[in-house]
Amino acid sequence: MASATAPGYAKAHPRRVTAVLSVVGYALVIGAFEGLIPLFPELSRETVILFSDLIAVVNSLALTSLLVGWWFIRRDDVRRHRAAMLVAFALICAFLVLYLWKVGGGFEKAIEIREGQFLAAYAGVVELAYLAMLAVHILLSVLAVPVVLYAVVLGLTHTPEELRQTSHARYGRVAVASWSLSLFLGVVTYWLLNHVYAWVPR
Template structure:
């Protein structure tokens, strides 16, 4: 009990440092998986990849419902229910990440086929926005969760939890919604075929890389200069 309290107090005193460490760990696993650095994932067949895609869609839908419920609860002053809903959504996202990385590391990614050019272009835009929001929202979501787990409801009033929570929730909800839409297009509206995602994804992450780095440094600096 004493050890748990000590760890909690340590995290509470350094939310930015904890956020930075956890964010880096997450990025390392994702980028390392797409780059083929990690080879500990079980091999998946084409059917296994399709099943994983369906499971991911279910997880993301449940996470989206939990997030929307969390927004409803906080707007109505039901803070305990809000915390439970947001922690449920965060747990589902961790489950999504485990399934998604297994699908990529042990199987393959797919691309849409059979869609008209305009629809295909819209699909790519939605997919790009979904990926970029997923990348950018990682430190914001983790920071909000760290504050929520280590501070009482009264203490949260003296932090930037409300502002950060709004940013995290908005980016998270939009990212999940776009992910579900692209899943439906890929799996139920049009066809799909295997593709090699690593070069394309890494390029996509590299394009906004400098801007995202600047944004992250500015955001962290602002939090240091303001309230935790």
């Protein structure tokens, strides 16, 4: 019989817990974008810029942790794999807080390609490529949430021996692939927006 404690319930019903956590996460993001959740104090223009830089650093570290964790499990080093993936998940949570605060308390940026900048003569193509990468980054981030959470819930509530009898490995592979590509594209679009081209508040 399943334990009545929260960890016991999560172990017995990982899909339900994943569904609830996913809905909460989506609600927080939508609430921040629409200004429905007044959780975040207003940010100055300088702080929004600082948050953008911090988000890029956090995403880079999260991507590194994901790839390191994948490398460890390929060598059957479960303990280090678990540690690396928990670090990656913590960094992704930190990213979410920073991103929601930046959007809810500040503003978003729109790319602006100015004369004399790299490939400015092909500004339309460059902007289309940037928007395509941004769209894939956002879409993967949204779609991967329940997959990542399910893999994490299973990983936190089962022993390594028990995990072999679950779908953790299959979901974990999808989570690593989708989040790695999403994070990589997020870092690339950050560099294009903040260091290659210019931006205007949106």
